Amino acid sequence: MNYVYLLINIGVILFPLALSFDKKVHFYSKWRFIIPAILITGVVFLIWDLLFVKLDVWSFNPNYLVGIYLWGLPLEEMLFFLTVPYACVFIYECLNAYFPNNSLQKYSLAVSHAVLGICFAFLFFGYTKWYTLINFGFLFVLLFSVEYVNQKYRFMYKFYRAYLVALIPFYIVNGFLTSIPVVIYNNNENLNFRVGTIPFEDHFYLMGLLLMNIYLYERFKSKALQMG
Numbered sequence: 354m355n356y357v358y359l360l361i362n363i364g365v366i367l368f369p370l371a372l373s374f375d376k377k378v379h380f381y382s383k384w385r386f387i388i389p390a391i392l393i394t395g396v397v398f399l400i401w402d403l404l405f406v407k408l409d410v411w412s413f414n415p416n417y418l419v420g421i422y423l424w425g426l427p428l429e430e431m432l433f434f435l436t437v438p439y440a441c442v443f444i445y446e447c448l449n450a451y452f453p454n455n456s457l458q459k460y461s462l463a464v465s466h467a468v469l470g471i472c473f474a475f476l477f478f479g480y481t482k483w484y485t486l487i488n489f490g491f492l493f494v495l496l497f498s499v500e501y502v503n504q505k506y507r508f509m510y511k512f513y514r515a516y517l518v519a520l521i522p523f524y525i526v527n528g529f530l531t532s533i534p535v536v537i538y539n540n541n542e543n544l545n546f547r548v549g550t551i552p553f554e555d556h557f558y559l560m561g562l563l564l565m566n567i568y569l570y571e572r573f574k575s576k577a578l579q580m581g
Contacts, residue, residue: 355419358430364526489557
């Protein structure tokens, strides 16, 4: 049983890694952009994770861990910030390759307005709870910066489509993590509203994690193209 979280990580990345050599997507050829994006984002989210463990926002059930810890975090949690972003960016690139026509393009700015409004509303009503405060605050600043401050990289319409598709494996993976449970949430630090066993905030946590990874990925890719 102590291999559960590790097996979940392996399951998340197994198929995206095996299919990275697909002839149409050529995902392996983009590793030089993906890897630094994942590592930079991973550092930010690991600091966030460490803070939340210290603040008792969440904890990890030792019954489902191999028992290796680095800086107070289980090894599996660190792998999570490699496997999940890799799988999500893979979904993003597959959708772009196989379905280049994206009807969300004309609606993406309106969706961003709506998400920013949701962030502001939950910050107003839940600012006393650590998970709610940091989660929605981070997403608000990140989305505002990407959509309104740094407008050089226009990918949000592709991002929202990938996010919607990524919700399918998200419900499977996070459903396991929260129902077993591998990750134990302190409901005093969140809205205490769940979709099944998944805290509501987790949906926007995924959005922030995916957005930062894809923004950096697109930025590195664009700079490489400019350099020839």
